[in-house]
Amino acid sequence: MNAQETNALPYKGTGRSLPTAPYEERSWPEGPRWRSFNGGPPMPEPPDDDEADRRLGPVTVPRQPPAEEVRLVNAALLLRRPLLVTGRPGVGKSALAFRIARELSLGRVLQWPVTSRTTLASGLFEYDAIGRAQSRNPWLTPPREGDGDGAASDEAARDIGDFIQLGPLGTALLPYRLPRVLLIDEIDKGDADLPNDLLTLFEDGWYAVPPLVRVRKQHPTVTVHTADPGGFARVEEGVVKARAFPVVIMTSNGERAFPEAFMRRCLRLDMADLDAEGLAELLSAHFSDRLGDMQGKLIRAFKSHSEESSGLAADMLLNAAHLVTSGAYTYSEGDDAEWQAVLSAIWHPLNADGAGRSD
Structure with missing residues (x-):
């Protein structure tokens, strides 16, 4: 690879924010035809926070990144593939997600910590059916003073979108113009079926929200909560479709092996101890x-x-x-x-x- 080709790669690994055009005007390297997605109208620019600075520190000296890190991160970005990052605790596996987000100005990192009880559904969305049922019960939620007959407030309470919260994984697959960065932390601690459950999702780049699918004739467009603080998104026909495949960083302490079908769809970066x-x-x-x-x-x-x-x-x-x-x-x-x-x-x-x- 010559110097011109190297300079064209998006990730440099320095940790410094690169100069960028306004979000609506920024371009992104084209991916393979078989990894293109056709989500709905683009979402607005995602929010940012100070978590990257908290994790990485305010950069005061140029970082000299390992060549393998730069090589594999760029390959994952260009191929639209998840990156499985392995290594001993404390080598900076999780920090890589924040470094990518800060350097490429992709907004706040969506974090999905995995435990033995984690399921695919919990990463996609949560539906508070009990809360919705209670909101429709006049004995539990009487009209407030000043609401008249309570029709307007009752209609708002029945809005199913008020009771659906997209998880970090579900939010990452919303139709953003540029990819969101998703950190799936310690995936090896999850249920044995979780990696296989992710396969179809990573291949297709979309998922259905069954509670919204069931009401799509009456409510074809529903506004739901996202994993961003105070964030909302419109879901059409009960289905979320990605436009830009997210930058997925999955960390593992090497505590178990993963299925071959899962590994075939990932790139793997082994991080050594810091010298x-x-x-x-x-x-x-x-x-x-x-x-x-x-x-x-x-x-x-x-x-x-x-x-x-x-x-x-x-x-x-x-x-x-x-x-x-x-x-x-x-x-x-x-x-x-x-x-x-x-x-x-x-x-x-x-x-x-x-x-x-x-x-």
């Missing part, structure tokens, strides 16, 4: 130059403790740096018993028996 340079970039992003000469000393001590404990999470280094910069503690490489006790407490092994972990 000294990566740790320095992490500290600089959050603390600028406040650490001074202590930065190198902290990194050396952290790497030494990490080797003794079979690996520590990078955010543990941030904890130590905060204690130093807070003024509550003075960094010492000598026999300062109090400081060494604090380090032992915050740089503890990642497993319960204290022997570290190797996965």
Whole structure:
């Protein structure tokens, strides 16, 4: 790949927001014909928040991203495929989603944390049928004073859209002009059927909302809540169709294998532990130059403790740096018993028996 082709790739991995045109005028690299989608009228520009800055820190130094990260993120963007990110806890798997969103100005990240009880339906939408039934019961919701005969308020209460909330996955598949970034965190903790349940959704880029399908003749267009704070979206004929396939980042700690059919539809990025340079970039992003000469000393001590404990999470280094910069503690490489006790407490092994972990 020559330099001109490399410059044309959307993701650089620096973490800096790239200059962009207004949302309505921005273009996006064309994907394969078989990965094109034809959702309805485009949604307005999604909201943004400060979560990326909170997670990544205000960028003050250029980041030198691993070549494999840049390569696979761009491949996932161009091919419209989910990216499965694996690695030990604390290597920055989840942070990748926020870095992509900030660098490419794609709005706030939609987060879907997975547990053993997570189902596909919970990621798509929730329907409060009980709440709707209660809202239609005059004994439970009498007309308010000033509503006259209560007809207007009763009609509003019966609006089924008031009781449907799209989840992070469901919101990501709304017809945005540009893709939303969806973080499916720790997918390996979910039910064994969850990866297979995602296959058709990732292939087709649409899903039905059965409560809206059942009333589509009476209410062909319904406004529902989304996973964005205060967000709303119009759903036509009870079906949500994507226009731009979302940037899907799925994280895994490598606790289990996934079905071959699922892996065939994903790209996989294995993230290694941060080296000294990566740790320095992490500290600089959050603390600028406040650490001074202590930065190198902290990194050396952290790497030494990490080797003794079979690996520590990078955010543990941030904890130590905060204690130093807070003024509550003075960094010492000598026999300062109090400081060494604090380090032992915050740089503890990642497993319960204290022997570290190797996965």
